[in-house]
Each structure stands twice: as structure tokens, then as C-alpha cells.
Amino acid sequence: MAVYTTIPPERLEAFLADYDLGPLVQIDGIAEGVENTNYLLETEAGRAILTLYEKRVRAEELPWFLGLMQHLSSRGLKCPTPVIARDGVALRSLMDKPAAITTFLPGRPIAAITPSACFSLGQSLARFHLLGEGFRATRRNALGPEAWKPLLDSCKGAGDTLRPGLTQELDEAIAAVLRDWPREGTLPAGQIHADLFPDNVFFQEGDVSGLIDFYFACTDLLAYDLAICLNAWCFPDEATPSAALMAGLMGGYQSVRPLSPDEKAALPVLVQGAAIRFLLTRLYDWVNTPRDAIVTRKDPLAYHHRLTVWRDDAKGLLHV
Ligand SMILES: Nc1ncnc2c1ncn2[C@@H]1O[C@H](COP(=O)(O)OP(=O)(O)O)[C@@H](O)[C@H]1O
Ligand SMILES: N[C@@H](CCOP(=O)(O)O)C(=O)O
DSSP: OOOOOOOOHHHHHHHHTTSSSOSEEEEEEOOOOSSSEEEEEEETTEEEEEEEOOTTSOGGGHHHHHHHHHHHHHTTOSSOOBOOOTTSOOOEEETTEEEEEEEOOOOBOOSSOOHHHHHHHHHHHHHHHHHGGGOOOOOOOTTSHHHHHHHHHHTTTTHHHHSTTHHHHHHHHHHHHHHHSOOTTSSOEEEEOSOOOGGGEEEETTEEEEEOOOTTOEEEEHHHHHHHHHHHHSOTTSSSOOHHHHHHHHHHHHHHSOOOHHHHHHHHHHHHHHHHHHHHHHHHHHHHSOTTOSSOOOOTHHHHHHHHHHHHHHHHHHTO
């Protein structure tokens, strides 16, 4: 569920009066998503998404996220763009929470991941990276390598209840990955999406029709974004890697932005880092989400499987 805040009709009407969208035809709460409250708005001007930003997104960072979306969509990336109100401002307040309207994107997440879907995803990811070049403001990755050990420590050994020995194993894996992590300035960096999972990519007739959910986006290594996608898209049963899906993703990406030899050489450590990052945030949520919460907790061990696979032979699997 992702409707944490309901809006009385008179508050909505007053909010919409600041826009040039015409009268409201219909409003529906959107069940998908976990972080924010999302509504599908239908006005005389067409469809749009109304988002009320809930606790986990820091209000002071919203101008950066909205600015990046505006920058990328105005340069042709298929992603939501903030709708500007009559006073020229996109980020507003509704029900005492930050709120914004963004454009609606057609399409749906893909039902079954195929090599050609991965190719199309790779192309979109590379375009994101190239088009992000002109967006100068930066945002540090709050879930980057230096955050992993504190995140593990904050779980206070709870991982061992999911898998005996997991805490120590992760402690050692983090240390090993940090030792090999590319030094600052050695690989191309820029704006990355950082959470481009299958639920955040819409498809129409087999091709990507839109990228959504920019609220983990940050400034980091471009190849790390590809490493996140290799984890999220190329393990169809959550444990076994698919060579065909990886080839599709790598091929699509490199058809738009070829990786440098240094980026290729770093990919084995970047995929391990990406597996650790999602394992840890899922573990944190596993420990800290009340059992009766309506949100479905995601399985941390799915990323332990991936980490094991990468540690075994990332170089061979990725052909780098
Ligand atoms: N621009 C958009 N166009 C169409 N649907 C959208 C758009 N943005 C969000 N949605 C819908 O809202 C859902 C939740 O959005 P998302 O940004 O993933 O929320 P959360 O940040 O809460 O996880 C998506 O799965 C999708 O169905
Ligand atoms: N993609 C992350 C969780 C973040 O969820 P989202 O709904 O905001 O994309 C994971 O799978 O662990």
C-alpha cells in the first residue's frame, strides 16, 4: 500500500487551484510503492501523478530530485517531469507535507524479463548517464560504501537469525570490497538512478517507455548503476545468474555508452558492492519493519545468493 495520507476534497481543490490543469475529473490512490503517497490524478489537462512525500525522503533534498527529473526529461529521457504551478514553483505543500505533481508515464513494469528487455533497459540507463552530464548539482550517495559497515552494525547481529554466520560473513565481505573499491577520480562519475529495479521501469511493446522513482538518485560511479541493474535484472529465480540477460543488459548499455577498460576491470567489485548494499538495506528493513505492517518486506537473502555468485566468478560471468 502506498496511500499514507488521505486528502479531503476541499484541500485538494484548493491545492489544484494553483495549477493550470483545469477541473479535477477523478483521483485514485495508487496501491504500488512503499515510500510515498501517490495518487493518479485525472484533470481536464490529462493524467498526472500527485505525490505527497512521507518521512523517509528528506524535504531539503526534493529540489535536487525534481531538478534532475526536469533536466533529464527536457533532454528527451522518458521520465516524469515536475508540473509547474502558476507561480512557477513545482515543490509545494499539501496536508502539511511536501507535495508535487509530475507527468504520467504510459506503460507497465515488464511481466517476464527477456534479453531484449534488458537491452532496451541498458540503452535507457546509458542515456540517463549521458544526459545527466549537464546537471551540475551533486548529491552524495547516502548508501555508498562508507555507509555499509554502520548499517550492518545497526542490525545488531539480527542477520544470524536469517542465516547463521551472516553477520561475520558480511563484515568480511564489506572489508574485502572496500579494499578493492575504485579510488575517487579513477572512474567516470555522474548522476545515477541507483534503484533501477524492474518495478521502476515501464515497458510498452517490449521497449522501455519510462523510468520512475528517482528518490535514491545521487552522484556516484556510472558503472555502479550498471552493477545495480546486473543484480536486479539478471537473476530470474533470485539465485541463478542468466548469461543471456547479462549479455542483453551489457550490450544495450554499451551500444550507447561503451565502458572504458578501467570500468570493465572494476565491474566485478562493483557488482559485489551493489549486492551488499541491497542485502543490507533489506536486512535493516527486515529487522525494523513491524511484523503487522502492511508493507511486504523484501527478502535479504536473495542478495546473499547474488553476492555468493559474484564472489565465486564475477569476472567469468561478466566476460570482463
Ligand atoms: N510518472 C508516473 N507515471 C505513471 N505511474 C506512476 C508514475 N509514478 C509513479 N507511478 C505509479 O505509482 C507507483 C509507485 O511509485 P513509486 O515512485 O515507485 O513509489 P515509492 O517511491 O513509494 O516506492 C508505481 O509503481 C506506478 O504504478
Ligand atoms: N529496490 C529496493 C527497494 C526500494 O523500493 P522501491 O519501491 O522504492 O523501488 C529493493 O528491492 O531492495
